[in-house]
Amino acid sequence: MNHDSKIYIAGHRGLVGSALMRRLQANGYNNLITRTHSELDLRNQTAVQAFFAAEKPEYFILAAAKVGGIHANNTYPVEFIEDNLLIQTNTIHHARKNNVKRLLFLGSSCIYPKNCPQPIKEEYLLTGPLEPTNRPYAIAKIAGIEMCHAYNRQYGTKYIAAMPTNLYGPNDNYDLNNSHVLPALIRKMHEAKMRRDKEVIVWGTGTPRREFLYSEDMADACIFLLEQAEEELDGLFNDEQPPLVNIGCGEDLTIRELSELVAEVVGFKGSLSFDTSKPDGTMRKVMDVSRINILGWHHKMTLKAGIYLSYQDMLSQV
Numbered sequence: 001m002n003h004d005s006k007i008y009i010a011g012h013r014g015l016v017g018s019a020l021m022r023r024l025q026a027n028g029y030n031n032l033i034t035r036t037h038s039e040l041d042l043r044n045q046t047a048v049q050a051f052f053a054a055e056k057p058e059y060f061i062l063a064a065a066k067v068g069g070i071h072a073n074n075t076y077p078v079e080f081i082e083d084n085l086l087i088q089t090n091t092i093h094h095a096r097k098n099n100v101k102r103l104l105f106l107g108s109s110c111i112y113p114k115n116c117p118q119p120i121k122e123e124y125l126l127t128g129p130l131e132p133t134n135r136p137y138a139i140a141k142i143a144g145i146e147m148c149h150a151y152n153r154q155y156g157t158k159y160i161a162a163m164p165t166n167l168y169g170p171n172d173n174y175d176l177n178n179s180h181v182l183p184a185l186i187r188k189m190h191e192a193k194m195r196r197d198k199e200v201i202v203w204g205t206g207t208p209r210r211e212f213l214y215s216e217d218m219a220d221a222c223i224f225l226l227e228q229a230e231e232e233l234d235g236l237f238n239d240e241q242p243p244l245v246n247i248g249c250g251e252d253l254t255i256r257e258l259s260e261l262v263a264e265v266v267g268f269k270g271s272l273s274f275d276t277s278k279p280d281g282t283m284r285k286v287m288d289v290s291r292i293n294i295l296g297w298h299h300k301m302t303l304k305a306g307i308y309l310s311y312q313d314m315l316s317q318v
Contacts, residue, residue: 011064165248169215206256248287
């Protein structure tokens with residue numbers, strides 16, 4: 001990419017998209033295209049067709065998606081599969097029609113089987129059953145990966161599917177009803193501290209292990225992939241395997257350890273208890289990030305420092 005390359009970032013106001021915007025601007029890219037949901041509904045094929053035909057972006061980062069935690073996935077399974085399938089189908093199709101040079105499709109580590117070996121390698125995709133609590137979302141994202149692979153095979157495109165681990169950071173969703181585990185814990189610990197509660201109850205047993213990546217690191221990895229010369233990424237584009245790249249730090253911790261770390265950063269002094277009647281989800285998820293590490297990218301932010309910055313961000317929102 002050149003600094004004046006026309007880059008469309010779909011979903012620019014979310015956790016992922018806003019991090020991408022900040023990183024692109026910091027790196028000197030000055031021809032960024034954005035649309036809010038009210039300006040362009042990516043589920044509307046006619047609107048998407050008109051947008052791509054008029055704007056002709058050279059690069060396209062698909063960060064727009066219906067996302068949420070276990071509670072949201074269980075409550076709105078139709079929206080999680082239907083909205084994401086519509087967004088992906090419309091945008092990937094019209095990106096190809098309008099000669100987008102490189103497309104980066106963003107998914108999630110939940111695409112991998114529930115009980116696959118750890119750490120999770122890209123080749124474990126479709127080797128076993130998915131976690132039931134987020135299966136509609138995961139199936140939609142797997143379809144997006146397969147679309148990238150199919151377009152590359154049939155049309156010679158160079159589309160990449162990047163799968164970040166659990167993300168957190170500035171502009172996150174801290175709503176206790178539909179946010180992911182880390183921002184939900186930050187909000188819960190903060191409110192307990194303000195009420196001077198003696199106890200915070202955390203969903204599940206506290207034993208599942210999770211990996212977390214700061215959103216600015218994720219954005220840095222995405223731009224790194226877009227900036228690579230085609231020959232550097234040649235191993236991604238073949239008929240046998242999808243153009244899939246894990247993005248993460250390759251380190252994990254238990255939900256109990258995470259809860260204790262959040263309590264320390266936020267300043268909650270009470271005790272923690274675990275509601276074992278609530279679902280745990282997958283028992284362990286940590287990414288094998290050797291593929292992107294070999295290409296030359298590594299994460300920078302420590303978890304404790306990232307949680308502190310996220311807490312400051314939450315305080316600016318509430």
